[in-house]
Amino acid sequence: MSKIIRFHETGGADVLKVEDLALTEPGEGEVRLKVEAIGLNRAEVMFREGQYLENPELPSRLGYEASGMVDAVGSSTNGVQIGDRVSTIPGFSMGKYGVYGESAIVPAYAVASYPDNLTVVEGTAIWMQYLTAYGALIEFGRLKKEDSVLITASSSSVGLAAIQITKAAGALAIATTRSGDKKQFLLDTGADHVVVTDEQNLAEAVMTLTSGNGATIIFDPVGGPLLEKLANAAAVGATIFEYGALSPEPTPFPLFSSLAKGLTVRGYTLFEITQNPEALVRGKSYIYDGLQSEALKPIIDRTFPLDAIADAHRYMESNQQKGKIVVIV
Amino acid sequence: MSKIIRFHETGGADVLKVEDLALTEPGEGEVRLKVEAIGLNRAEVMFREGQYLENPELPSRLGYEASGMVDAVGSSTNGVQIGDRVSTIPGFSMGKYGVYGESAIVPAYAVASYPDNLTVVEGTAIWMQYLTAYGALIEFGRLKKEDSVLITASSSSVGLAAIQITKAAGALAIATTRSGDKKQFLLDTGADHVVVTDEQNLAEAVMTLTSGNGATIIFDPVGGPLLEKLANAAAVGATIFEYGALSPEPTPFPLFSSLAKGLTVRGYTLFEITQNPEALVRGKSYIYDGLQSEALKPIIDRTFPLDAIADAHRYMESNQQKGKIVVIV
Numbered sequence: 001m002s003k004i005i006r007f008h009e010t011g012g013a014d015v016l017k018v019e020d021l022a023l024t025e026p027g028e029g030e031v032r033l034k035v036e037a038i039g040l041n042r043a044e045v046m047f048r049e050g051q052y053l054e055n056p057e058l059p060s061r062l063g064y065e066a067s068g069m070v071d072a073v074g075s076s077t078n079g080v081q082i083g084d085r086v087s088t089i090p091g092f093s094m095g096k097y098g099v100y101g102e103s104a105i106v107p108a109y110a111v112a113s114y115p116d117n118l119t120v121v122e123g124t125a126i127w128m129q130y131l132t133a134y135g136a137l138i139e140f141g142r143l144k145k146e147d148s149v150l151i152t153a154s155s156s157s158v159g160l161a162a163i164q165i166t167k168a169a170g171a172l173a174i175a176t177t178r179s180g181d182k183k184q185f186l187l188d189t190g191a192d193h194v195v196v197t198d199e200q201n202l203a204e205a206v207m208t209l210t211s212g213n214g215a216t217i218i219f220d221p222v223g224g225p226l227l228e229k230l231a232n233a234a235a236v237g238a239t240i241f242e243y244g245a246l247s248p249e250p251t252p253f254p255l256f257s258s259l260a261k262g263l264t265v266r267g268y269t270l271f272e273i274t275q276n277p278e279a280l281v282r283g284k285s286y287i288y289d290g291l292q293s294e295a296l297k298p299i300i301d302r303t304f305p306l307d308a309i310a311d312a313h314r315y316m317e318s319n320q321q322k323g324k325i326v327v328i329v
Numbered sequence: 330m331s332k333i334i335r336f337h338e339t340g341g342a343d344v345l346k347v348e349d350l351a352l353t354e355p356g357e358g359e360v361r362l363k364v365e366a367i368g369l370n371r372a373e374v375m376f377r378e379g380q381y382l383e384n385p386e387l388p389s390r391l392g393y394e395a396s397g398m399v400d401a402v403g404s405s406t407n408g409v410q411i412g413d414r415v416s417t418i419p420g421f422s423m424g425k426y427g428v429y430g431e432s433a434i435v436p437a438y439a440v441a442s443y444p445d446n447l448t449v450v451e452g453t454a455i456w457m458q459y460l461t462a463y464g465a466l467i468e469f470g471r472l473k474k475e476d477s478v479l480i481t482a483s484s485s486s487v488g489l490a491a492i493q494i495t496k497a498a499g500a501l502a503i504a505t506t507r508s509g510d511k512k513q514f515l516l517d518t519g520a521d522h523v524v525v526t527d528e529q530n531l532a533e534a535v536m537t538l539t540s541g542n543g544a545t546i547i548f549d550p551v552g553g554p555l556l557e558k559l560a561n562a563a564a565v566g567a568t569i570f571e572y573g574a575l576s577p578e579p580t581p582f583p584l585f586s587s588l589a590k591g592l593t594v595r596g597y598t599l600f601e602i603t604q605n606p607e608a609l610v611r612g613k614s615y616i617y618d619g620l621q622s623e624a625l626k627p628i629i630d631r632t633f634p635l636d637a638i639a640d641a642h643r644y645m646e647s648n649q650q651k652g653k654i655v656v657i658v
Contacts, residue, residue, distance in 0.1 A: 053585075053588060053589055223582070242582075242587060243588070245584050245585065245588065250581055251584045252580065252581060253556060253582035255571060255580045255596065256574065258595075258596020259382060259571070259573075259574065259596045259598055260596075262596060262597060263596045264596075265593070266591075266592070267584065267588045267589075267593075269588055272591050
């Protein structure tokens with residue numbers, strides 16, 4: 001038997017239940033992971049609520065990111081072996097392959113080793129955040145050192161990853177945060193400038209920080225009425241990556257700014273990388289190298305034990321965190 | 330003296346007045362055109378209404394496209410000479426350089442010769458329509474023969490230009506029209522398929538016509554609630570070019586479709602071509618060659634005399650036209 005997190009109805013954090021379930025065997029193309037740490041993502045909160053791109057079939061497992069040791073393999077697992085220390089790349093259905101629990105079956109293509117200089121906690125805090133930011137900024141955004149990158153929700157793990165990738169490219173990183181509480185933290189993690197949106201006019205602040213040019217790349221998981229403000233903060237020819245839908249409000253398209261500035265608004269998810277084998281190879285290599293050189297460094301906010309999974313979700317929903325929330329199994 | 334069209338207040342077609350004004354001389358970098366024909370554009374209706382990207386300083390001239398003969402040149406006109414038969418490329422302020430009238434001063438960089446196989450009426454019906462479609466489809470859209478191109482407002486001069494450019498590339502051209510009246514006309518001008526949006530579900534029709542893939546490039550001047558439908562008709566990874574704002578309604582951004590399909594929504598105007606010297610050279614060459622080979626062929630709907638300019642505008646606003654409306658001076 002192993003402890004597995006499931007939910008039998010969509011809703012608040014309380015729907016997450018710790019259940020004792022029989023250990024299952026991996027099938028063709030699958031491996032089983034003895035989970036040691038689980039990285040939490042906003043996607044799981046939305047999936048739990050029934051608000052995600054994918055809808056759960058109840059009862060449902062959940063979770064995209066885990067690190068641990070392979071303890072069983074099915075057929076055709078492409079070289080993955082029992083005893084490998086790996087973490088998971090979220091390129092699969094989390095309803096089918098959710099990793100929250102002591103044990104998880106995942107596709108063999110979705111596990112990857114991580115550099116030895118990372119702890120098992122750090123190892124579960126890399127692929128989602130860095131591949132998401134890598135795909136938008138590097139693969140599609142073609143980030144250059146001349147770029148000014150505006151990063152919203154910047155204290156999230158993906159936001160912090162975007163700051164690190166921007167700085168690794170030598171570009172300007174402008175982070176936003178709602179209140180002043182996280183400003184110093186964001187400066188300490190490498191942001192060149194922090195705009196406190198409760199206190200400052202976003203577009204004016206960004207224009208001042210960029211000598212009136214505006215941000216050339218904008219990386220935003222919020223949408224809603226914020227998109228119009230981001231368009232006002234954008235440079236001529238800028239690209240705004242929308243990689244989430246955190247705002248509960250509708251998202252008006254900034255048509256006039258887009259016409260006047262030739263703006264591109266690009267819906268984007270990391271699945272465009274994880275489902276494209278060539279892009280995934282490039283992304284894994286970029287991230288592995290960055291982790292080894294410590295140009296990229298996962299920032300862990302806080303850890304919870306597996307039994308406190310509902311508390312961990314509530315903490316994520318409180319938006320207090322600065323970096324990754326990890327569950328230790 | 331020469332007859333010049335101006336307006337002293339923004340509003341309906343009646344604000345357009347035929348006035349006798351003294352002939353003016355071109356300054357540095359400017360040439361004067363003895364106008365023989367004027368091509369009408371939706372942009373001028375919007376400018377007249379005070380709804381355009383540029384606001385008029387009253388009283389204001391208007392108009393982007395004219396053909397005729399150069400009858401005076403200022404200094405530094407880069408080789409343009411008296412007697413040249415040219416038409417204008419709309420890369421200037423239409424408030425400052427409006428071409429509606431018997432005579433017009435325009436920047437020397439904004440005149441270009443057109444192939445001898447075109448009449449003076451056809452000569453004023455090329456640059457706006459073909460450069461607008463060229464920029465989106467060829468320069469930024471990188472149109473390939475495998476593409477399925479969805480073209481809305483397809484009976485407009487720019488829409489028809491987009492159909493011709495799509496067919497010249499060997500790609501699939503799907504045109505939309507509101508009612509069935511213009512369907513046969515659109516098929517006759519080269520559209521592979523026509524979707525009548527008052528009678529058919531746009532997304533379903535496009536999916537059927539593209540074997541379930543959807544349109545890979547969408548070219549739309551309407552915006553408003555149509556954008557959501559276009560996103561539903563789009564293929565994974567498609568680009569939607571929004572090149573106008575004809576809809577009076579707000580334009581909701583299709584965030585969920587964009588995330589699910591990795592869509593790009595790109596605000597675009599031809600000024601991105603006319604203000605980029607290298608892109609303009611490429612565009613002029615592409616269009617000149619296409620006109621010579623008759624792969625591109627301007628479609629003239631109807632002509633009006635200069636004194637009937639208000640009628641010509643009213644006719645454009647009626648949306649009855651199939652192709653370019655031209656005023657003969």
